[in-house]
Amino acid sequence: MRYISTRGQAPALSFEEVVLTGLASDGGLYVPEQIPQLSHDELAAMAGLSYAEIAFRVMQPFVNGEIDDDTFRGLVRDAYATFSHDAVVPLNQLDANHFLLEMFHGPTLAFKDIALQLLGRILDHFLAKRGERAVIMGATSGDTGSAAIEGCRHCDNLDIFILHPHNRVSEIQRRQMTTVQADNVFNIAIEGNFDDAQAMLKASFADQSFLKGTRLVAVNSINWARIMAQIVYYVAAGVALGAPHRQVSFCVPSANFGNVFAGYMAYRMGLPVKQFIIATNANDILHRTLADNDFSKQALKATLAPSMDIVVSSNFERLLFEAYERDGAAVAALLERFQSEPAALAEAPLARLRELFASYSVDDATILEVIREAHQRTKELLDPHTATGYRAAERVRADAATPMITLATAHPAKFAEAVVEAGFPGVPLPAHMDGLLEREERYTVLPADLAKVQAFVAENRR
Numbered sequence: 001m002r003y004i005s006t007r008g009q010a011p012a013l014s015f016e017e018v019v020l021t022g023l024a025s026d027g028g029l030y031v032p033e034q035i036p037q038l039s040h041d042e043l044a045a046m047a048g049l050s051y052a053e054i055a056f057r058v059m060q061p062f063v064n065g066e067i068d069d070d071t072f073r074g075l076v077r078d079a080y081a082t083f084s085h086d087a088v089v090p091l092n093q094l095d096a097n098h099f100l101l102e103m104f105h106g107p108t109l110a111f112k113d114i115a116l117q118l119l120g121r122i123l124d125h126f127l128a129k130r131g132e133r134a135v136i137m138g139a140t141s142g143d144t145g146s147a148a149i150e151g152c153r154h155c156d157n158l159d160i161f162i163l164h165p166h167n168r169v170s171e172i173q174r175r176q177m178t179t180v181q182a183d184n185v186f187n188i189a190i191e192g193n194f195d196d197a198q199a200m201l202k203a204s205f206a207d208q209s210f211l212k213g214t215r216l217v218a219v220n221s222i223n224w225a226r227i228m229a230q231i232v233y234y235v236a237a238g239v240a241l242g243a244p245h246r247q248v249s250f251c252v253p254s255a256n257f258g259n260v261f262a263g264y265m266a267y268r269m270g271l272p273v274k275q276f277i278i279a280t281n282a283n284d285i286l287h288r289t290l291a292d293n294d295f296s297k298q299a300l301k302a303t304l305a306p307s308m309d310i311v312v313s314s315n316f317e318r319l320l321f322e323a324y325e326r327d328g329a330a331v332a333a334l335l336e337r338f339q340s341e342p343a344a345l346a347e348a349p350l351a352r353l354r355e356l357f358a359s360y361s362v363d364d365a366t367i368l369e370v371i372r373e374a375h376q377r378t379k380e381l382l383d384p385h386t387a388t389g390y391r392a393a394e395r396v397r398a399d400a401a402t403p404m405i406t407l408a409t410a411h412p413a414k415f416a417e418a419v420v421e422a423g424f425p426g427v428p429l430p431a432h433m434d435g436l437l438e439r440e441e442r443y444t445v446l447p448a449d450l451a452k453v454q455a456f457v458a459e460n461r462r
């Protein structure tokens, strides 16, 4: 199994290389050259297996023997032992045929833990084997930073530096990052906004000379291993509800499109999926593209579902590559146009997407309404991201007979502000986060100055 670029011009890479590499050299994203298949019998045999065992079986073909089976099983088992629910991602039935897939039982209460718990372990394994060390740098306005820190805190060969905008992330989100006491974890509060942090990150990846030869690794969702880890829960949930003997549908609160693209991969591997619904907040590029063929950037809007606040959905390129029947040149041309002006998809690829995908956009007022309405009907308190999915699933599902699985991407306690705004008294943190508000914080405030930030990273890495 080799990995190829969505723009067709970069060299094919092995699994190990693709995990250690960010963007392809032609600006594209890496995808597997062939999509491994799960037969009817292989899916049927997964019924009743543990999440970790399903995870091993789904991911093993992508790893391609580059980690031996016993070692990989161990990494997978350790990654999912950090979750507080034995099912890892339990299904919660809301009504006759609508289910929530609870993806928030990991260390930081949002679904990014599922991929980052494993990615840290895979990176550490490859670095140990090569006798190398690496530096991870990330910029975060919320979820990714804390999930990456939790995923790397035990990694001997990695040092992680996460930039967040000083005084511009919620207290819970900041504390989830800054109270982790580990020698390889460094939080940097930038005196600037998220875009300043993002720009410094980009510059650091573009010119890594400040690290004097140490590898810089990205853990954002362009990393293939994150997509790979996310395929698993689609298969696990589908099998739990009757696949391969019957179809299921999924509704996915979406932003960078990593999550729903993983679902699409599960479908291409053989999971019988009737429909994927893409739910967005007011940052609706995915909905505008699917519904109106308006593939264009619009100004960023700050919403009640901040982990879905994006201008561009980077992983959508991976789906475009499939919709354009793997014509890398066509994808490159489309994305080049999109960079500078409003673009549109060609007719045939758009028609292909519309056979499987529907979309819906939910504004802030509706998010609050949905949180109240869902609680009244089901007694569940939804977080604002999940609320977009709940509404989208109701509005655009293809049929009532196919089980609809809405992905609950975060725990409501993590986004308590929205829940309080919807009229609830607040949400207690789960037991394993007891004391978060009293724990000692550790972070360094730095000016939005690239040279100072890079000097800090170079001096503090081990």
Ligand SMILES: *Cc1c(COP(=O)(O)O)cnc(C)c1O
Pocket (backbone or CB within 6 Å): 110, 111, 112, 143, 144, 221, 253, 254, 255, 256, 257, 258, 259, 260, 307, 308, 385, 409, 410
């Ligand atoms: C990151 C995130 C999303 C969006 O996921 P994508 O893979 O970027 O589409 C949705 N909800 C929550 C809570 C998130 O943290």
